[in-house]
Amino acid sequence: MYMIMRECIFYINLRQAYLLTPHYANRISSRTVLFTSVPDEYLNEAKIREMFNNSVRYVWIAGQTKELDKLVEERDKVAMKLEGAEVKLLKLVNKARTKAATKGDAPPATNNGHNDDAAADTETGSIAARWVPDKKRPSHRLGPLGLVGKKVDTIDWARAELQRTVPETEKMQADWAAGDFKKANAVFVEFMNQADAQAAYQVLTHHQALHMTPKVVGVKPEEVVWKSLSIPWWQLVIRRYAVYAFIAVLIIFWAIPVAIVGLIAQVNTLKQLPGLTWLDSIPKPILGVVSGLLPSVALSILMSYVPIIMRGCAKLAGTPTLSRVELFTQNAYFVFQVVQVFLIRSVFDAASTALVKIVNDPSSVFTTLGQTIPTSSNFYISYFMLQGLTIATGVVTQVVGMFVFRILYKFLAGTPRAMYNKWTTLSGILWGSLLPVYTNIICISIIYSVIAPFMLFWSSIAMGLFYLAYRYNILFVSETTVDTQGLIYPRALKQLFTGVYLAEIVMIGMFAVTKAPGPAVLMAIFLVFSILYHMTISRYLDPLLYGLPRSVQAREQAIQSGLGSPASPAQAEEGLGRNKESNESATAEKKTDVSPEHAVPKKEGNIITRFLKPWVFYDYERLRSMMPSQDDVDFDRMYSDEVERTAYMAPSVTSKAPTLWIPRDGAGVSRQEVALTSKVIPISDEGATLDEKNNIVWDTEGARPPIWDEKIYY
Template identity: 40%
Template sequence: MDTTDPRVGSARDNSTSPGLSRQVAGSNSSSLNSLLATLVPVLVWSALCIIIFVVLRRKCPRVYAPRALLKSLEPHERSAHLPNGWFNWIKEFYRVPSSFVLNHSSLDGFLMLRFLRVLSVICVVGIALLWPVLLPLHATGGAGNTELDRLTLGNVVSGKRLYAHALLAWVYFPFILYMISRECVYYINLRQAYLLSPYYANRLSSRTVLYMNVPRQYLDEDRLKWVLGKSVRRIWIPQKTPDLDRLIKEREQTALRLEKAEFTLIKTANAARRKALQKQQIEYERERYHASPRLGPISDTTSGITEQSSPNSKPANISEAIRSPASTLCETEKPLPDVNGSVASQWIPHSARPHHRPIANYGRRVDTIKWTRTQIGKLNSKIAQVRRQQLFKTRNLMPSVFVEFETNTDAQNAYQTLTHHRPLHMSQRYLGVRPFEILWDSLSMSWWESIIRKFLMMALITAMIIFWAIPSALVGSISNIEYLSEKVFFLKWVGDLPGAIKGVLSGVVPALALSLLMSIVPGILRYCAKLAGMPTLTRVELFTQHAYFAFQVVQVFLITTLTSAASAAVTKLLEDPTTAKDLLSQNLPKASNFYLSYFLLQSLAIGSTALLQFFNLFKFHVIQRFSNHPRKIHTRWHRLQRIHWGTVFPVYSNLGVITISYALIAPVILGFAAVGAAFLHVVYRYNLTYVYDSEIDTKGLVYPRALMHMLVGLYFAEVCMIGLFSLRGAFVPVVLTAALLVVTVLVHISLLDAVGPLLWSLPKSLTVEEDEHLLSKHPEQQHANAANDLEECGFPPGFDTSTDEHYTGDSRALEGADGAMNALGGGLKKWAKKKVKTDYPLLITTWNSFGSFWMRWISPNPAEKSNFFLRWLHPEVFSDYTVLRRMIPPDLPDPVYPKELEPDIYYPPSFIAKPPCLWIPRDPGGISRQEVEHTAKVIPATDEYVSIDKKGAITINLEATTPVFDTERLRY
């Protein structure tokens, strides 16, 4: 299992540890002991991982800095090399700005770092606001709790002290609301700047729109051009190609079988050749010694081999070609020897050649190389025939089309326009779809099939969220195996086991089993997303993010919190049901102690493991040593570790939900969350800069979803506080918190209405400005009018206008009573202003200063000097489109597409797939050269950049540009 996966341990990891029930059991708390029992091993493990990372970073650049090492990456994608010292790299690492990730990796990665910073800021501000008030208030609450339980709301007895919680909630929770709102504004401006930059706007996908559920009569290029306008450049109408898909898949499997057989043949023949040459050399030296015993040392140990014969009566010219066991690659460049049959047959018998027994041949043995060559030739003919037939077919067309427009602006206009008059027809459209992330099976679905599949998958996921608690509880029950052995008769034998074994059974086993159980959830959710009809891998990630967050909240937060509080109180509740109110109000806050350990595990332990890259260490320094297949070695070397944001963001969104929910109930949790988020920020900053690759790019759409998910924490906190206040009889705090809940709902709705339309579409105003290159022409002019309003007559905006100064008062031009009243009111207003200017100049000066001061905070001018608080308060001014546009360098290269690929780029892969190029090692005996020559008649093959040395080991030039793998990644 890949221990670098942030999901491992992310769902109720050790949530049912043996100390959990004791943590909420009563006043004799062992919460501090339990926390230390978790903290010590976590700190030891984290320190060990960091030490190993510091030591091996210098020796294993492929593991710890592949983005600085691999030449297959484009220059603008590579990271600068860090110094190779022990600690001098730290300073250089912190000099790399976060915007480097934006320009060299992905927008998602940059926003992941920003999300962790936002979470840290929320926690630090909470510490500054809440700790000075709530920690002393809780510690002196009078309930008699000890250790960490003393610092929770459960230790407060008096209802009057709860006024502090309600008032602080009105300060802290609006701050969180504003942080989320301003981050949404920041994201929208950043996304607009990113999508309109030439680096992205010039891509083919940025001006191509995918329409789904297209009616049959509109699957025609002429009609689509007539509907969509003259800006259409090219249209792709894909077809269903099941037969072609099957043939392409069969050809690839056959080609890989041929490559494997060629590799086996070359390796076997060269091993036999080496043995034969060694035997001939030994015999020659023996004969030479007996024939002339007084001869000196042998100076040319191989000259006599030319007269010897191979085990299969090799001709003389063959011996010339292989006279030296240490033949170099230069010697293999000579022409092939003129022999009849296979060169390999000179060293191995026919029975030693690779063979297999295909079912289609009734299980009879066949020569694998000859059989696969024949099959590939037949498949090539069938594939060409099917493709010719597909060109003239009008049946089996998918109800989806790809339309390329002339510019990004034209594509945006088409994307934002309702195309068809019938419901659900062509209404499902997507912009920015890259060819390699298309799920072609989803494009074949009709509109009604998509709806049915989506609801079925939603029902399945809901059922899984509900019933997943059953296996989790069964696994978690093992943690209480000692208690169960006293109550369950068939577990009596467990009590007789040694203490060490019982400790392993109750600690390590359930934690490991639960981690393995939870780690399979994201894979299931991603598969459900594909079955639900998501058309692209990006949409799969967004679907998975929602589903996995719901799973995290229910399993990690709700079930753990409620069951912890209920299990601690159930015994006393059965004895005296009238104490239910007091028991719940005391024990519910104590359940937060578990999350202190959870945050340590999730941030320090998992974060340090991700920094260690244990799986990559094992892959490149253990598996690589025992792998001798060139294609696998090359693919493994050049493939960066990919990260799936749909399963990363929910884990940390849930951390934010837990932190906000317990912020006022157990403020200590803010400290652990702040340290954890800061450490995770460092880990992800390093890995995103030097290790990770974000191939599936959502254009940052995971970020606003994660922010909205954090609002769930506000709802939980407010509802929980209302419940706790009600149990204590504090009715005024209940009313205050209920009012805050209403405000939160209203702000949430308003935020969705304001931000929602801008998440998917680009405004026309910005596209026009970008197309006309107006951004460089005084972007601050749009704020000049608001700043100049203060200069008119010495009044703030709205108090006096130029229209009022030039009012003529001609009532003859007015009709009706309304006009007369407007004229009278305007005259009185004009007279009053003149009177104030003349009689009260000091009042004018005071009002002027007052208005100038507040207008600077309400509507600041970006051209003026600003402070940090002013920039934080107005992201719409100081982090607007024109400012963030400068973060993206203008000199990034434009995408270039092969001419032969571009016309067919949005057709199914099987329609344009080329046969794979076989890659076999070059050998001193010339076997590979003959095999390449024969195989190339049916399928491309090469023996360049890989060879077999004199000991039979495979040598690969991993950094060479091979014809087998297209290391240049196209930016669609």
């Protein structure tokens, strides 16, 4: 338990040191606060500015964009259909042209009698028609799933649809930007600096309960769950409890297949029961696989569906951001892991093992239970090794990823866009579904550390393999899909108390069934102490975890000003994360100065004192000195006036018609298609070509493709 507290204190200091660096503090998200359940009277920019005085820079009032979302989705869907049809047509032409060249046939004559492909243009007729008859052009049916309905030429149909949807979308977006929309109960407020944003986040905002709360600071625009912002506060309360009830019911009914898996693992014992003696006729190798490996695999497959359901529940409950969705998923999935993987699995394992002995000798029920509970650790040894060997090996080798990439890239990526996206997108990690699995493994190890100590050996091997595998992957292979700003790790740390509680409860039960009242009472006292310890560190450490204290803000201001000592009250009031104007007026200043002459001398201590006292030897100054001293991102250039003005508008409000990207061909069809399609939507054939094998080739090391967009670090 001390290790949990020590790691939490160390991590809090580390998190504060990072969040206050210029690299993070200068971002728009670091000084923006999302207020939900905002009453109608405060859905007004003037009211918001009046509430927070002169510290407000921008105000975005969320709106309901259901109709606009549908229109933008329809426009983009048609655009992608047109792009795919254009590429398909180019491939048909290129194939026919290459085939004719191989046979030595002359190219078909154009309407004006010329044979030069490049000389043809839109005035002399369609070049594609010389190689591909109309009946072979890309087409589809307008009915459901494209199976029934009128058959139309896909390119002509898509152009006509875009001529309608693009202007409609632009008009609706202009109306929305002008304020013609139904307001949602949420407001994004960007403050002048990070200190003002933290002050607004930590203060009580509204005098009525459940109004202008919950608040979220540091939220990025791409992580907002926009549909949740229009849910009123009373619905949020009802939805949250309804979701909790659904999860509770799901846990109960999910126990049925998990229990069946547990019974399969004890097939060697069950075959002794009347009516199940036929199991003895199964060959021993098959029986060994069924009772050893199959339950572990089946349990892993069963649990893999839970995170998907939990994320849906989180959004249904009205969770406003994807980071909160991940935190919700982490909690719910961890409960599932503990109940299903440990409690249900262990109970049915012990019960099925003891059933035969109890049936034969009912008087030995307590002795039998005391002996069979430790034996259920055999399953978890198999479970840990399966997880450690298969998952760690798969994570490092990326066999599945490589196979999928090759298949998708070679056979399913039929357009330059698909190839580019597949080539430039890293595999993502969702910590809300990943971390609970390993948190539960540690909890099980804690539980069995007393009653089956050998379990620690196997769990240590498994966790060591996990560490090596994921360390490499996180650094070189994968990226975090949703950024929780470091909140998911300390939550996992505190979830380890579950293992401590269950270990103490199991010990109380074992002492009770073996009729040892003294040790049972002692363990009950330890259980009460553990609960009080947990409550105490949560009460006093949580405020430091979820907010940035003014004291460290003042220290950071001193570091940025080059003083190396706590800032004056005026400097502390100026805050961190300067706005654009103040940055422009001080471009010659150093953003960070953590040179040795400015550092406060600290006693190093020995290895034991450094370990036992992280609040002394790993405080803010020490960890801050480990952060990058210079910021390599020019936020002033990145945050143009347009970017700042539209940062927290709904995506459908600022979404522009996508630029289509098709490969250039030797027949000149791509240039003709660009000339025709560009009248309704942007399109380009630069940066990609069709080779003689009819494959799309694009320069992975060359210039930026037409669809490239600079990543904005909000």
